[in-house]
Amino acid sequence: MEKNCLKSKVWISVLALLVAMPIFVVAVSWFFPERELWAHFSTILLPNLISATVVLLIGVGVGVTFLGTILAYLVVMVEFPGRQWLEWALFLPFAVPAYVLAFVYLGVFDYSGYVQVWMREVLGLSGFDIRAGSWAIILTFVLVFYPYVYMMARASFKRQKVNIIEAGRLLGTSPLRTFFKISLPLARPAAAAGLLVTLMEILADFGVVSLFNFDTFTTAIYSAWGDFRSIEVAAQLASLLVLVAFFLIYFEKKARGQAKYYSSDVVNKKPYRAFGIMGWLISIFIFSVFMLAFAMPMLQLIIWGWAYSSKELNVRYTDLIISTLVLTVSATLITVSIATILALPNHCKKNSSWLKSVINIATLGYALPGSIMAVGLLYGINQVSAVSIYFGGQSINQIIFGSIALLLFSYISRFMAIGYNSIKASAEQIKPMFTQSARLLGVSRLRLIWQIYLPMMTPGILAGGLLVAVDVMKELPATYLLRPFGWDTLAIQVYELSAEGLFERAAIPALIMVLFGSVLMIIFQYLDKKS
Structure with a gap:
C-alpha cells in the first residue's frame, strides 16, 4: 500500500508541476534584470499602467457583480413572462469573445459608425469619442463577462431553501429586504x-x-517584447501580474472563509410572482441585457458578414476552421485527460498536504494571462538553450519555437483549472462506500476507475471539456504569440482584421466562432439540466 501511494504521489507531482512550469519560470526572470530598460518602464510607464488597470478592475468588478447577481436572482427566485428561455439565453454571451464584442461596438459607435453618422446628419450633434476615457471599455467588459457571476450566483440561488425566504415573507419582510438580508x-x-x-x-x-x-x-x-526586444522585462512585468492575481485569489479565499453555503435540492418553486406591469418590466430589463450582450452584436455580424460573404468565404477559411478545430480538440482532450487523473478519488491524496499543494499550484494557470504563459514558456526555453550551448550542446530554440506543441502546452497550463474544478465537483459526489465495497471485493484500482469512477464522473468531464473548448477557441494572446508560422486561427483573423478597422471583413470569422461557441454552450446547458 505504501509503495503504491509513493508511486501515485510521484506521478501526480510530476504531472502537476509540469503543468505549473510557466509560473515558476516567470519568477526566475528576476535573477536577470535589465536595469536601464526596467528603469524606463518603472518611471515613465508603470504609474499610468497601474492606475489604468485599477480603474478597469474596479469598474468592471462592480458592474459584473451587480448585473450578474441581479440577473441570477430574478431568473431563479421570480416568475415572470419569458423567464424560461431568458434563463438559458443569458448564458450565450459566454460564447462571444470579448474582442468580437469590442470591434462590433467600435464599428457601430465610432466616428464613422451608424450612430454617430445619424447624430451628425439628422440631429446635428457633434457626436462623441468612444475611445476617450474608460467608460466604453468597462461597459464592453461588463456585457461580455457578467455570465461568470451569473452562472455561479444562479447555481447558489438554486441551492437556497425556499422555506427560509418564505419564513421571511411570513414575518412581513419586503422582497428587497429579503434579498439583501437572506x-x-x-x-x-x-x-x-x-x-x-x-x-x-x-x-x-x-x-x-x-x-x-x-x-x-x-x-x-507586448511592448517590452515586441518594441524593446526584451523577454526578461516582459517576464518581470508578467510576474507583477502574477502577484496581483495571487492577491486576488487570497482575498477571494479569505472572503469565502467567512461565509458558508447552505444547500438543498434544486426546486422549481418560485417564491415571488411578477405579472402585469412589474413582470413585463423585469422581462424588458433582462431582454435588454441579452440584446446588448448577444442578439444585437450577432445581428450586426450577420449584416456585415452577408455583405462580404461572396468575397471572403474561400479556401483560406477552410484552413482557418481546420486549424482552430485541431487546436481546440487537441488541447481539450489533453487538458481533460490530465484533469481527470488529478481529480480521481485517491486515498493517498487525503492524507498528503504535498499533493494537495502541487495540484493547487497546477490549477493556478487560469489566474495568469495567456501572454504570461507565452512569455514564461519562451523565456524558459531560451534559458535552457543558453545552458545547452554553454555546455557545448545545441540550441533547442529552432526545434521548439513556433511549434504546435508549445502552443498546446500553454493552453493546457492556462485552462487546467476549468477542467479540473468541473471534474473534481463530480468526483466529490462519489460516495466512499463504493470505494470501500470495491476494496472488500478485491477489485483492482484500474477496474475501479474504469467501471465506477469514470462513469460517475462523466457529467463533470463533459461539462469541463465543453468549457475548456470554448476558452481555447477564444484564446488570443497565447495563440498570437506562440502559433507556428502560417498557422492562423479564427481568433487571429478576427483580431488582425478588426485592428486594421476592417470590421465588415472580420465579421465572418467572428460569426463562425460565435456559432461554434453557442452550440457548445447549448450542450453545456443541456448537461447542466440533466445533472
Missing part, C-alpha cells in the same frame, strides 16, 4: 468566485484593450 449573503461566496474569474480575464485581456487603445499591463508586456 439571499445575497448566502450567494456571496459564489458571486465572489465569479468575480474572481472575471478579474482574471480582465488582467489577461489583450484584444479589447488594444482595440480601444487602452494601455494596461498586458499591452506593456
Whole structure:
C-alpha cells in the first residue's frame, strides 16, 4: 500500500508541476534584470499602467457583480413572462469573445459608425469619442463577462431553501429586504468566485484593450517584447501580474472563509410572482441585457458578414476552421485527460498536504494571462538553450519555437483549472462506500476507475471539456504569440482584421466562432439540466 501511494504521489507531482512550469519560470526572470530598460518602464510607464488597470478592475468588478447577481436572482427566485428561455439565453454571451464584442461596438459607435453618422446628419450633434476615457471599455467588459457571476450566483440561488425566504415573507419582510438580508449573503461566496474569474480575464485581456487603445499591463508586456526586444522585462512585468492575481485569489479565499453555503435540492418553486406591469418590466430589463450582450452584436455580424460573404468565404477559411478545430480538440482532450487523473478519488491524496499543494499550484494557470504563459514558456526555453550551448550542446530554440506543441502546452497550463474544478465537483459526489465495497471485493484500482469512477464522473468531464473548448477557441494572446508560422486561427483573423478597422471583413470569422461557441454552450446547458 505504501509503495503504491509513493508511486501515485510521484506521478501526480510530476504531472502537476509540469503543468505549473510557466509560473515558476516567470519568477526566475528576476535573477536577470535589465536595469536601464526596467528603469524606463518603472518611471515613465508603470504609474499610468497601474492606475489604468485599477480603474478597469474596479469598474468592471462592480458592474459584473451587480448585473450578474441581479440577473441570477430574478431568473431563479421570480416568475415572470419569458423567464424560461431568458434563463438559458443569458448564458450565450459566454460564447462571444470579448474582442468580437469590442470591434462590433467600435464599428457601430465610432466616428464613422451608424450612430454617430445619424447624430451628425439628422440631429446635428457633434457626436462623441468612444475611445476617450474608460467608460466604453468597462461597459464592453461588463456585457461580455457578467455570465461568470451569473452562472455561479444562479447555481447558489438554486441551492437556497425556499422555506427560509418564505419564513421571511411570513414575518412581513419586503422582497428587497429579503434579498439583501437572506439571499445575497448566502450567494456571496459564489458571486465572489465569479468575480474572481472575471478579474482574471480582465488582467489577461489583450484584444479589447488594444482595440480601444487602452494601455494596461498586458499591452506593456507586448511592448517590452515586441518594441524593446526584451523577454526578461516582459517576464518581470508578467510576474507583477502574477502577484496581483495571487492577491486576488487570497482575498477571494479569505472572503469565502467567512461565509458558508447552505444547500438543498434544486426546486422549481418560485417564491415571488411578477405579472402585469412589474413582470413585463423585469422581462424588458433582462431582454435588454441579452440584446446588448448577444442578439444585437450577432445581428450586426450577420449584416456585415452577408455583405462580404461572396468575397471572403474561400479556401483560406477552410484552413482557418481546420486549424482552430485541431487546436481546440487537441488541447481539450489533453487538458481533460490530465484533469481527470488529478481529480480521481485517491486515498493517498487525503492524507498528503504535498499533493494537495502541487495540484493547487497546477490549477493556478487560469489566474495568469495567456501572454504570461507565452512569455514564461519562451523565456524558459531560451534559458535552457543558453545552458545547452554553454555546455557545448545545441540550441533547442529552432526545434521548439513556433511549434504546435508549445502552443498546446500553454493552453493546457492556462485552462487546467476549468477542467479540473468541473471534474473534481463530480468526483466529490462519489460516495466512499463504493470505494470501500470495491476494496472488500478485491477489485483492482484500474477496474475501479474504469467501471465506477469514470462513469460517475462523466457529467463533470463533459461539462469541463465543453468549457475548456470554448476558452481555447477564444484564446488570443497565447495563440498570437506562440502559433507556428502560417498557422492562423479564427481568433487571429478576427483580431488582425478588426485592428486594421476592417470590421465588415472580420465579421465572418467572428460569426463562425460565435456559432461554434453557442452550440457548445447549448450542450453545456443541456448537461447542466440533466445533472
